[in-house]
Amino acid sequence: YVNKSYFEGSRFLDDQGNLTGIESLADFEEALALAKENGSEAPVSYATGDDGGTYRVFFTLLKQQGGELITDGEVLAGDNLDKAANAIEIMTNWHKQGWQPEQAEYEASVALFTSGKAAFHMNGVWEVPTMVDMAEKGTLGFDWGAVQIPTLLGTTATWADSHAFAIPQGTEMSPEKRAAVMTAIGWMEKNSISWAGAGHIPAYKPVATSDEFGKMEPNATYSSLAETAAYDPRSPIAGVASPVYDAAINIISPAMHGYLEPAQAAQQMKDELQSKLQ
Known part of the structure; x- marks a missing residue:
């Protein structure tokens, strides 16, 4: 800053x-x-x-x-x-x-x-x-x-x-439940422009490259750090x-x-x- x-x-x-x-x-x-x-x-x-x-x-x-x-x-x-x-x-x-x-x-x-x-x-x-x-x-x-x-x-x-969603290993899960879990995660990712509003850089490419995020400042300016992030x-x-x-x-x-x-x-x-x- x-x-x-x-x-x-x-x-x-x-x-x-x-x-x-x-x-x-x-x-x-x-x-x-x-x-x-x-x-x-x-x-x-x-x-x-x-x-x-x-x-x-x-x-x-x-x-x-x-x-x-x-x-x-x-x-x-x-x-x-x-x-x-x-x-x-x-x-x-x-x-x-x-x-x-x-x-x-x-x-x-x-x-x-x-x-x-x-x-x-x-x-x-x-x-x-x-x-x-x-x-x-x-x-x-x-x-x-x-x-x-x-x-x-x-x-x-x-x-x-990075904040991330995780499905615990070793969890018995039916195909239907897994599909529901992935649907919920997918919805969060597709709507992550709200997450970007909290200062974060969205991981989902369609949001990260969207016009809406591109107009969000100073987020769009510092989003380049995602390419060189050191974890x-x-x-x-x-x-x-x-x-x-x-x-x-x-x-x-x-x-x-x-x-x-x-x-x-x-x-x-x-x-x-x-x-x-x-």
Whole structure:
């Protein structure tokens, strides 16, 4: 999410007022420095004191380096350990520069943006309705937009997750019941433009490519991230509320607040998560 007011007259907004010019970490950090110079209290706000917010930014930065969290049953194998340390180092630097909030809980990280104190806000699409509603009521107070996280480290990638329907394995189900289940799921998918109204990117192609969704902004703008979405590895230690989230709040967050060196944090994360895989 971006508060455009901090970048008026700069190279970071094009003639239509769209965010532009961020094609590397150096570009992004230049924008953060400019926002701070222009009065932003938290140039990039995310939930630095929350497991989900911390992990999602870390994982995005890891994947943007072409890194892998788990490879053939090994956590942060080979140079992935160095890539993890680099991701934590970047987050630590944002803290040192005063660009991100200190120990911000989720609600506080959102409030920093909606109150106009943050230039950028890294979060999921589920907060889009918050911004849309506030803008319609005239309580947001600034021109805003939302884009997929720019390519900062060479590889385009954004942490993502998906809501999905599932039919439990091993369930005895008659052909008639299965047909009814699939009909219900199909109806939900075919009518998922309502789901898109909550900020989400619909998975059903006819809806995702429809004129109705194409006119839905800023959803249509950031829907490109579906092509480069970075999902957690399929593992019992990964995913929402899993040990990787515990590692984010217990290891990564303390490191970026100065209690551990990035390399130490990456090694501790590797050891902790590897023990969970045994």
